[in-house]
Amino acid sequence: MPRRKHKNYSRPKRLYDATRIQEEEILIKRYGLKNKREIWKADSAIEKMRKQAKLLLTKSQAEQDKFVNRLKKQGFAVASIADVLALDKEDYLKRRLQSIVVEKKIATTPRQARQFIVHKSISIDGKKINVPAYLVPVDEEDKIKLELVKKIKEKKTPAIEMVPEEKKDEQ
Numbered sequence: 001m002p003r004r005k006h007k008n009y010s011r012p013k014r015l016y017d018a019t020r021i022q023e024e025e026i027l028i029k030r031y032g033l034k035n036k037r038e039i040w041k042a043d044s045a046i047e048k049m050r051k052q053a054k055l056l057l058t059k060s061q062a063e064q065d066k067f068v069n070r071l072k073k074q075g076f077a078v079a080s081i082a083d084v085l086a087l088d089k090e091d092y093l094k095r096r097l098q099s100i101v102v103e104k105k106i107a108t109t110p111r112q113a114r115q116f117i118v119h120k121s122i123s124i125d126g127k128k129i130n131v132p133a134y135l136v137p138v139d140e141e142d143k144i145k146l147e148l149v150k151k152i153k154e155k156k157t158p159a160i161e162m163v164p165e166e167k168k169d170e171q
Contacts, residue, residue: 008041008044008045009040009043009044010040010044011040024036024039027039027089027090027093031093031096031099032098032102032109032111032113032114033093033110034114034132039089039093041133042089042092042093043089045092046087046088046089046091046092049071049084049087050087052067053081053084053085054085056081057081064081067084068080068081068083068084071084072138073137073139074095074135074138075136075137076091076095077091092135095135095136096132096134096135097117097122097132097133097134097136097144098113098114098132099113101113101117101122101144104141104144106122106146107146113132114132117129117130117131117132118130118132121146121148122144122145122147123145123147124140124143124144124145125140
């Protein structure tokens with residue numbers, strides 16, 4: 001039986017907060033996001049990490065280290081649980097495939113990077129990825145490649161034979 005799909009984000013409590021809206025517009029331009037929902041998803045993902053870190057505060061040091069190492073492999077700059085609690089949505093947005101493609105100078109703008117990804121021109125370790133929000137692990141960062149393939153369709157128009165002007169006069 002298929003699982004029911006739930007939202008993986010929550011909308012802000014105050015939808016018409018001018019300062020929040022201005023900050024979100026800046027983030028949309030900087031990271032080339034499609035809409036504000038992508039910001040809210042990043043915020044929600046960071047909140048989940050923070051909740052997990054808070055629960056691990058009372059656990060053993062080995063469990064805390066395991067959690068921190070997993071986040072390091074994902075590319076987050078953390079050394080302890082305190083660093084995890086200090087993460088914000090921009091740290092998450094920097095780890096998206098779209099942002100890393102721009103950072104590696106494969107694309108010049110975030111919008112161009114998004115277009116490359118959606119049009120399946122970006123591959124990681126030979127696998128085409130068409131999700132701009134894909135979180136790139138550190139070990140896959142150097143395997144990102146641009147694979148542009150030009151598709152040229154042959155035109156089915158009949159070939160027109162050109163007769164030089166000199167021969168036209170003779171006819």
